[in-house]
Amino acid sequence: MAIARDLVAGSNSAALSSRPHEPIMSQTFGLGIGTQPMSERLKRMRTAALKSVARPMWSLLDPAVDYQSRVLESDLKVRGQDGAVSLDPFPLVQKLTMNLSLQITYGVQMDSTEDSRYQSILKQAAAVTRIQTVTQVWANFIPILMWTPKVRRDIKLAKEAQAYRVAYQADLFSQLVKKIGIGKPPACIAASLLEDREAKLNQDEIDAICRAMLQGGVETIAGSLVGGLGSLSTLAGQKIQATAYRAILDEYGDANAAWADAFSAEKVPYLSALYKECLRFYTVSASGLPHETMRDVNYGCSTIPKGTIVYFNNEAINHDDQFYGDGNVFRPERWLEEPLISTKGLTHVAYGPGPRICPALHISNHIMYAVLMRLILDYRIIADEKAPPVTDGIFFGPGVEGLNKTPYPFKLYFKPRDENAVKRINNKESAGA
């Protein structure tokens, strides 16, 4: 962590802001925000993307998060038969993040009748992630590997995935244009990009930003949240749930008031600590995206030459015992104690370090805070001993090198906390938080 903090805090930071040119990525997916070397065009796109999910937009985007969190709570109750049956939370949380991505990017809400379309979108998103994964992209840097049967097969699949994505994006975009045409523009990222006259984006740029926004949050938020639910479900984790529940009531006095206020500014420090710990401990983007040095970078007595590809080992940095003391322990309290509470600058790298840091970090924090608040208010979460979660910060999911690591499947009981919680959960359809 010390090295990452030094590198991104000092004058070297801007020098690490580029991405390497990746022939496979550009051949298959074109240049998205996350895969583009630094340029004036990218700066404009990044600024527009940041603006579209910045704090002033939240009041417009929150109704989507509110609705999807109600659907999640209701699904957990119905499918878990009021806590009698254990279930794997990942597909349900992934449904929340997938629907949320569609809703906040294009203003569309997918209903259950579109299940096959939804499954296809998920499949294509997974294909994209696979080809972006570090071990799969060696061929980007060692060109001869591009001719191996496996890489050729992956490229073919990726091209099919991209053709599918382009078609459904065009469809979603034309739905949006129609809504704008009849004077009913939904609050969403695409609409805000269209209106952003300062950024002067062309259609390709708007599509590339929307594609990155659709792709960025699905597995990342789901993996971090579900990993955290696994830790909350253990015997030690049930004490964390009790502490969080008490902290919420201490602040609000009443569970209904707290539930309704889940989207306001973060008022419960213990909950903020909890989502940070989920992000840190379950580092879903173990090695992030590659950076390329734009000039020689001097660090200590070494020099990283210009044009070098640099991967940050986010997972190791996030579990660094020298920085955290007990890096491989899930302990939200650490964020409320010294030294972390008064440490300025980078305190975890779940969103990556430095100038290419995830542009959606604040809205992702906001979503995780609200969803955790509601789940803790409404449910007691208990591990199924026959299918318990793997609660190790490194080995919780397959592969250490994946772009997005998701937890191994496990099952939990979601027991509605009390009569009032049942009422809130059953209130799925009512509008507005």
Ligand code: HEM
């Ligand atoms: C818990 C949630 C999330 C995590 C842990 C996460 C993590 C990351 C990481 C590690 C990077 C690479 C940073 C680097 O290069 O150093 C990244 C980039 C990116 N993320 Fe996220 N992300 C999350 C949510 C989202 C969401 C919700 C969106 C879209 C709405 C999004 C869009 C992007 C984009 C567009 C980039 C590329 C930025 C660039 O290259 O300039 N992410 N994210």
